[in-house]
Amino acid sequence: MEWAWLIPVFGFAAFGVIALGGNALPWRGRYLSILAIGAGFALFWFVLLDFIERGGGFHRFGVDWFETGGVTVAWGIIIDPLTVTMLALVTFVALAVQVYSLGYMAGDKRIGWYYAVHSLFAAAMLTLVLADNLLLLYFAWELVGLCSYLLIGFWHERRSAAEAAKKAFVTTRIGDVGLLIGIILLVVHTGTFDITEILARATNPAPGEELSNALITGTALLLFLGAMGKSAQFPLHVWLPDAMEGPSPVSALIHAATMVAAGVFLVARMLPLFEASGAALEVVAVVGLVTGLVGATLALTSTDLKRILAYSTMSHLGFMMLALGAGGFTAAIFHLVAHGLAKAMLFLGAGSVMHALDNETDIRKMGGLRRVMPMTALTFTIGAAALAGIPPLSAFWSKDEMLLAVHGGLHPIYLVLFLAAIGLSALYMARAVRLAFYGPLNDAARRAHESPRVMTLPMLLLASLTLVVGFLALPLGAGYEGIGTFLLQAGEKPHPFTLNAWLTAASVVLAVGAFAGGWRLYDKRADVVASARARFAALHRALERGYYLDAGYQWVIDKVVMRAGSAVALFDRRVVNDGGVNGPGEGTVFAGRQLRRHVTGLFADYGAAMALGVLGIGIFLWARSA
């Protein structure tokens, strides 16, 4: 367990070697990268076994990084159930994605660079989940952002990819302003970057060291702003749908194990701080719920396979935040894992389809793909059904845990809306699967073919995990009483598996009903869909445009931000420079010209001036004496 810090080091090393060695390396370094993440995955098992042997708990290891002005920063790691769970998810998904990329990216001329950044991406995310202090966490946080920037913009010759990459970085960066200010405020008021100490100060302070309520709420909200950017929470989600400009395996990584998971992880890690301030927790819940609903509605109308998946990710991230807002730490992280596995597989499936169809992503041009790509269709269907919440697949169980948490922690209105969103997710998933893979084979798709085994194998692996991982919720014996007895915060009481029959029944009925209904609707009753679309044309248009958020932001950037920039630049040139700098210079020259006039050299002029002067003095003296 002491060696867990090595897990990301493999990746950093691989990045360094591949980035500098480049194409000179054998196989352009791609197997080196896979070896590094594979080693990380193997090491994770040692850590896990060691962790179980020591009976779980909370462990820390570290060395000092630097020290200045009385503030010490350590390069340290935390090993607790949260970290171990995240290590599992990140190493496994990254490994699967990298193996899949061998097939998907074969022949790309910059494949070395692709694998280098993949290594760095995984390494950064692993550092993030291991970090024991906020500075190291922020360090990794920004590296994760950088890697997604580089990978989304991997095909940078395409204008759209370059723009999407920039948008992702800038949007998340806006959230990061909050995160950084939050971290600095915490450091200024507690004198330490250490997460454990900060949480102790917030929840259980020594007498005289209490933090004010305003500070706790304020910093929690600022940290949450960062999480909103990374985890694509409304209204900072706009980068996520565009992020599919990157290669599909990259989307799989971003949507499952790295980028978007970071925000949820951050809130989970700092949850005691949020809980110390009820208001902050409430905000998390509301934002999560809104995000869940907005994402689900947007997914319902999109016709782009990858966009549907992206909006679905957004919606599920909202669910996780909602669960966290309800205090459901276990449920949220459990769903993060269940969703991550399923979503990674769905994106790999979408990539497989694009691979076969010359990068086509429009589901209206697909249809009946299961006849030509049976393996992709099978795995995709499993993933979609899992996220729709069909029992006994993974997300059904995690959703159940989240429902329990929301039921126990929040006002019933949250529960009702959450259930509605669950119904919507089943509906849009049914639609996507039905339109893309079933029904009659589309003519455009006739030439399609199944992807090579190096791609289908990772998909199959992920699919089988999706089938079984949900059972972790159940008491499996040998002292294991369900996920609630393992995945805990420090100091939280274990909560064995429980079943609320009403809630479970409601969610099953909703999920299965919506999925089946949706299937039937898009299979047989296209007329109903068309008429609904016609009746709610304005709503439909708003949904297609993402509630006009993109257009709104663009307007603000063009009309406000850029205009302000131009105005300031013009002010600088005209007022500060021409007025303030050239002005005195020109003034001096002008004054010189004016003053020169009286030097005429004519005796009469001087005589007249003298006479006027004498007269003036005379008048002055006369006036004074009078």
Add this chain to the structure above:
Amino acid sequence: MDWADRHALEALIYLPMLTAAALILTPPGARRTIHTVGVGAGLLLLIGSVYVFWVFDHGAGAPTFQLVRVYPWLEQLGIDFRLGVDGVGALMVLLTGIVSFTAAIIATTAEREPKPYYTLLYLLIAGVYGTFVSIDLFFLFFFYELAVVPMYLLIAVWGSSSKFADFARTKEYGAMKLVLMLVAGSVLVWIAIIAIYVEAGIGSFDILALQAASHDGAFSAGFQRVVFPLAMIGFGVLAGLWPFHTWSPDGHVAAPTSVSMLHAGVLMKLGAFGIIRVGMTLLPSGMEDWALILFVLATANVIYGAVSAMAQTDLKYVVGYSSVSHMGYVLMGIATMDALGLTGATLQMFSHGVMTALFFAVVGVIYDRAHTRDTLALNGLASRMGVTTALFVIAGLTSLGLPGLSGFVSELLVFIGAFRTQPILGALGVVGAAITAVYVLRLIARVFFGPRSRDWNALPDISAKEGFAAAVLVVPIVLVGVYPQPFLRVIDSAVEPLLQPFGGA
């Protein structure tokens, strides 16, 4: 190495002067010899600078000023040629070595008439070193002036004029404005120095003696309140203090590449250094009175510079305004009068110096090949100039404060210091970093990414020589970003005594 320690600092001043003298004697046609001498002297300076930084003792109990050397000069007036460095000075010496060496390499690629060019360049470098290592006010000012004057010729003769859609800037205009504004600042500084000399009444220009006098109450609060702003604004002009910054972007646009590197890399640091060495050290209560105003102006630097940079369409204007913005963090850190803030300010001086030198080097490479710096005309360069793109992206990421690169560490320290003193202004500073991200990433997306137009199909990538110079600049950026401890230790040893008059830290 006793002998080396005794003479290290003066060698850093004499060497560039001797190089300039030697170049005067070289026949003008001997380009190769001139280049060899130019680059060789740069390498020696780098070695000497690293040596000074290396031997600087930051341990507890070590004297604040080290490698001290005194040569009596005008004893009647109390002027001595008095040299020594504290932690701040040592780091600035290191920065000067790095930037001088790389600028000397870059200068071999383009400049016509290399003989007078290198001669002036080395006079300028001698002035810069002299300012950083002088602990006598008279010589500090002498070298400060020496660094400014060669700029005029370097820009007016070797610079370039530019035309834009709605205005034009000739190189003569840029050179003249730069020198006039800096000289105006110098006048204020000179008044402040004479006032300090007279008021102290000890008949000495020795900074340490004056500091002791200041400590004993030689300067009344009223005196300091009046004299401090002279030093603050006078030196502030060179540091790019808002609203006295306009010489800087225009100067950059007119200046040749290697001059831009030195100008933004080290010259602007002289101003911030002067505020610390003269203002903060000798006039502590004046500093306290004016700190809030300096803080506000520095925040204006950060935001105003970043917003202006957003609207620029010339690569050099973008980098020039970004320098204005980043120097704001230096001034902000000084204004905090907080241990972390001041440490951050000093580290930011170093970090920004190296980063901006890299920026200008890369912009120069692009300009040499494409003959334009117009961001609206350039596009898709990444697919032709991969290494150049990577270097620009590294500089860009440093400037937007990406962790793992030097800018993050220094800005973070400044922010923490700022939040301890003026949280609102500190928050604006963080917002400035986000604006930086916007303009840097927009620029990268526009210039380097996207489809490439046909004009740029034949651009060659960076040459080995230029690439080497750039690599020399990347090393400290990454080093400070990943392991800042050796740098912070040296700075800390200076910060503590600097903050003594303000009740410790």
